[in-house]
Amino acid sequence: MKILVLNCGSSSIKFQYIETDLERIDHNQDRLLARGLVEKIGTVEAVASCQAGERASRDVGVEIPDHHAAIAKVVSMLRNTGALADPKEISAVGHRVVHGGDFQSSQLITAEVVKKIEEAVELAPLHNPHNLKGYDVCRELFPDRAQVAVFDTAFHQTMPARAYLYALPYDYFRRHRIRRYGFHGTSHRYVAYRFRQLTDRSKEETSLITCHLGNGCSITAIQHGRSVDTSMGFTPLEGLVMGTRPGDLDPAIILHLMAKLEMSHQEVATMLNRYSGLYGISGETNDMRGLLESTRKGHERARLAVEVFCYRIRKYIGAYTAVLGQVHGLVFTGGIGENAPRVRELACEQLAGLGYELDKARNEKALGIEADIATAASPARIFVIPTNEELLIARDTYRTIEGIENI
Numbered sequence: 001m002k003i004l005v006l007n008c009g010s011s012s013i014k015f016q017y018i019e020t021d022l023e024r025i026d027h028n029q030d031r032l033l034a035r036g037l038v039e040k041i042g043t044v045e046a047v048a049s050c051q052a053g054e055r056a057s058r059d060v061g062v063e064i065p066d067h068h069a070a071i072a073k074v075v076s077m078l079r080n081t082g083a084l085a086d087p088k089e090i091s092a093v094g095h096r097v098v099h100g101g102d103f104q105s106s107q108l109i110t111a112e113v114v115k116k117i118e119e120a121v122e123l124a125p126l127h128n129p130h131n132l133k134g135y136d137v138c139r140e141l142f143p144d145r146a147q148v149a150v151f152d153t154a155f156h157q158t159m160p161a162r163a164y165l166y167a168l169p170y171d172y173f174r175r176h177r178i179r180r181y182g183f184h185g186t187s188h189r190y191v192a193y194r195f196r197q198l199t200d201r202s203k204e205e206t207s208l209i210t211c212h213l214g215n216g217c218s219i220t221a222i223q224h225g226r227s228v229d230t231s232m233g234f235t236p237l238e239g240l241v242m243g244t245r246p247g248d249l250d251p252a253i254i255l256h257l258m259a260k261l262e263m264s265h266q267e268v269a270t271m272l273n274r275y276s277g278l279y280g281i282s283g284e285t286n287d288m289r290g291l292l293e294s295t296r297k298g299h300e301r302a303r304l305a306v307e308v309f310c311y312r313i314r315k316y317i318g319a320y321t322a323v324l325g326q327v328h329g330l331v332f333t334g335g336i337g338e339n340a341p342r343v344r345e346l347a348c349e350q351l352a353g354l355g356y357e358l359d360k361a362r363n364e365k366a367l368g369i370e371a372d373i374a375t376a377a378s379p380a381r382i383f384v385i386p387t388n389e390e391l392l393i394a395r396d397t398y399r400t401i402e403g404i405e406n407i
């Protein structure tokens with residue numbers, strides 16, 4: 001089955017075109033037919049690119065007024081690169097949807113599912129409306145094709161109440177759905193699945209901690225294939241330190257800033273989402289590569305930013321080890337987790353007593369590849385596993401349509 005995977009944002013669309021079926025999934029041989037990006041949608045200087053094997057298509061400075069034009073552009077680039085001879089070859093569309101409310105799994109999109117995604121707009125106002133727009137456009141362009149929503153939140157719906165409840169008056173949960181949802185679920189689920197495959201373990205016999213460290217960062221405790229706790233909460237602001245977000249914070253700081261500096265709601269929101277985290281502490285950049293370079297050159301605030309970032313990860317690993325009891329594997333993924341040995345080293349510092357023994361040489365060599373970076377004697381394995389959310393969206397789309405249980 002050939003599946004178009006779409007990740008629709010407000011002004012950009014990322015896409016992949018993937019062939020998958022049961023046999024390909026079993027042998028890990030899904031085919032990536034093409035991938036690409038349309039950026040600056042809504043302007044006359046949009047950029048659209050597509051890579052299909054050796055063939056590429058790229059347009060700079062084109063007019064792409066809306067999502068309809070953008071997805072039509074995706075189809076025309078797939079044709080230009082030879083990935084697609086006829087749009088009829090697209091069997092189904094899989095959409096990344098950020099907030100799925102209380103959905104526990106990927107869903108075939110029906111009127112009822114659309115209604116639920118709309119109800120979750122208030123919980124993810126920057127994402128869900130654009131995800132839905134992608135669905136509407138595809139319904140026009142491919143009216144008889146099945147479409148599936150794969151939610152960032154779904155994997156974490158298995159968290160027990162003790163993990164998802166905030167200790168606020170209970171009515172805020174009951175009436176206003178204030179609780180911890182968690183995000184990056186597709187990534188955590190994918191690397192957990194790959195860990196079990198690589199180590200030949202079943203869901204039932206595996207407890208894992210997965211660290212997704214990209215621009216956004218989150219860490220998840222997984223038991224028997226189910227998320228039992230995760231660091232992001234009601235929104236993706238909670239938990240680990242991120243590129244431009246602070247993660248865990250005393251909420252009284254916000255009250256203080258609003259009262260003392262008379263900061264507005266919007267100013268606080270901008271500060272928390274765009275000017276905090278690695279960028280906020282270093283005053284330099286949110287880019288981990290740049291910060292590691294600056295640290296080597298002796299920049300004190302860059303060093304501090306990296307140290308705070310890694311220390312927070314270490315604290316969460318300790319906390320989730322306590323949540324799980326025994327842990328079989330610790331997995332690093334995301335741009336930083338896959339490519340920054342120094343961050344993994346600092347995050348695992350002093351964790352030998354908890355059963356995580358990093359092998360320095362193996363760690364240094366693991367750059368963007370699947371690798372076991374623990375010492376042979378380490379009680380828990382430590383893995384680097386590049387994430388692949390698009391692949392999991394394609395597989396979920398296939399399995400949801402065929403009525404096969406998702407992993």
Ligand code: ADP
Pocket residue numbers: 213214215216243286287288289290292334335336339340
């Ligand atoms: P997003 O969350 O936007 O998908 P990524 O998962 O691509 O982001 O992660 C982006 C982060 O990964 C950036 O901080 C970037 O500096 C970091 N990164 C990428 N490559 C390296 C590298 N070789 N060394 C250190 N950090 C890296």
